[in-house]
Amino acid sequence: MPQVYDILVIGGGIVGLTTAIRLREAGVTVAVYDRGEFGREASWAGAGILPPGNPEHAVTPIDRLRATGSVDFPQLSAHLHESTGIDNGYRVNGGIEYLFADDEYSLELWAHEGIRFERIDDDRVPGATAYHVPDMAQVRNPRHLRALIAEADRLGIGLFPNMGIEAWHRVDGRVAGIELANGSRAGADQFLVAAGPWSERLLGPLDCQLGVHPIRGQILLLNAGSDAGPTRIAGKRYLVPRGDGLVLVGSTEEPEAGFAKQTTPSGLEDLRTFANRILPELATATVAGAWAGLRPGSPDGLPFLGNVPGYDNVFVATGHGRAGVQLSPGTARFLADRLLGRPTSIPHDAFALDRKPSVPARPAFRS
Ligand SMILES: Cc1cc2nc3c(=O)[nH]c(=O)nc-3n(C[C@H](O)[C@H](O)[C@H](O)COP(=O)(O)OP(=O)(O)OC[C@H]3O[C@@H](n4cnc5c(N)ncnc54)[C@H](O)[C@@H]3O)c2cc1C
Structure with a gap:
């Protein structure tokens, strides 16, 4: 007889695995099914930018979710390293944000949450003002995913890769x-x-x-030979230097590509041009790789976290768009509380599936 689990998670990306671990830690039995290998979709492809945050002073529910990730990631990373032996590459390398006039909300957000930032002289991005954000961090997605899978296994979570869910079995x-x-x-x-x-x-x-839909994002990986310093973010483009000389250059935003997951010559050329403009020394860097992933987009830019109307035992966690890595610890906490019937620190309706359509959420997190 196959084991019957308390909770069955469909999808073994960063959201499904992090939530499964939190649920298992609370004492329930959990299984995770994926139609492919675990953590090989957007969760693997992402750049792993983790902006700083302060949940105590975050103004909106989505800011609270992001800020929770910022606080949780160092502890989670240390715990995963200790329990699985896998170092997920979490490190605080700082960031430089190039803000345009319509990005001014970032300054308010930083001020509200008490995030350290300082205006600096840097005119690499015409028309933008540069700010140094010393507490910006990063994680290496493939390593983090490996650590989550190992931790899930260690905790006795049922792991079922290459088992896609085709249909629901309903009774009454x-x-x-x-x-x-x-x-x-x-x-x-x-x-x-x-x-x-x-x-x-x-x-x-x-x-x-x-209305959850794929939004393709391409990444170009360069080898600069030495550490290229802080993360640099300008609008939707960024450079994320790993400490070992590799630099991720991201990322396109292509909803029109649908579920097509390949890179394109024009997309990669665009990223290379951006990289060379921001850091001219990258002009001699060799190409070490390139890939694309499909972000789960939502109509208003906010994730859907809650139960399916009419089905009180079916919950959803998706639509994290460009920010599923930084939002994963907060999402896991919120959903574990929902599934276990515990009080939540964020109101249920903030991310409810039947929320009223509103103006698109301000892009309070980017990557
Ligand atoms: C290029 C790029 C850069 C990014 N950079 C960042 C960043 O710097 N910081 C950040 O916070 N976020 C970033 N993101 C966003 C982040 O990666 C995503 O929001 C996040 O990975 C979404 O995770 P997920 O678990 O919801 O989805 P996924 O990773 O897509 O996982 C869903 C899983 O469900 C499985 N599945 C699908 N259908 C079925 C089925 N029928 N049965 C069983 N399993 C199924 C899939 O195989 C997959 O493994 C980036 C994304 C991209 C593409």
Whole structure:
């Protein structure tokens, strides 16, 4: 007889795995299913930029979620290193943000949360004012994902890669289980859909349409030979130097590409031009790689975190767009509380699936 778990998570990206670990730590039994290998989609592809934050003084729910990640990441990284032996590459290398006139909200946000920043003389980006943000951090996504998988395994979470969920098994109008591609079924008390941009397809049969869609992002990896210093962010483009001489250059934002995950010559050329303009010394850097990932976009830029209307045992965690890494610890805390029926520090309606459409959320986090 296959084991019946308390909670079954569909999707083994950073959101599904981090939430599964938090749930397991609370004492419930958890299984995670993925249609491919764990953590090989957007969660693997991301740049891992972690902006600083202060949850106590964050003004909006999304800022609170981001700031929670900023506070949790150092502890989570140390814990994962100790328990799995895998160093996820978390480090505070500082950042330089080039702000244009319509980015002024960042200054308010930093001031509200007491984040350290200082205006500096740097005219590499015409029309922008440069600020040094010393507490900006980063994590190396592939390493972080490996650590999460190892930790999930260590905690006894049921891990089922290469097992895609094809359909829901319903009994008396309630979801009782899932059906796999090979025709077998698995049951659980509660379900969490964390399937990135593919969540929309899974939710359709439950009469739930959120408008979650893929937004392709391309990354170019350069080898500069030595540490290129702080992270540099200008609008949607950035340079993320790893300490070992590698520099990630990101990232395009291409919703029109749909689920096509390949890089394009024009996208990569655009990134190379940006890199050379911001740091001319990168002109001699060799190309070490390139890839693309599909961010889960939502219509208003906010994630969907809550239960599916009409199905009180089916929850959703997706739509994190450009910020799923930095939002993953806060998301895991919020959803673990929701699934376990505990009070949440953020109101339920902030990220509810049936929230009223509003103006697009301000881009209070970027990557
Ligand atoms: C180029 C790029 C740069 C980025 N940079 C940053 C950054 O610097 N900082 C930051 O915070 N965020 C960044 N992001 C965003 C971040 O990576 C995403 O928001 C985050 O990874 C989303 O995680 P997820 O777990 O929701 O989705 P995913 O990683 O897509 O995971 C979903 C999983 O669900 C599985 N799945 C799908 N359908 C099924 C099914 N039917 N059955 C079972 N499993 C299924 C998939 O195989 C996949 O493994 C970046 C993204 C990209 C693409």
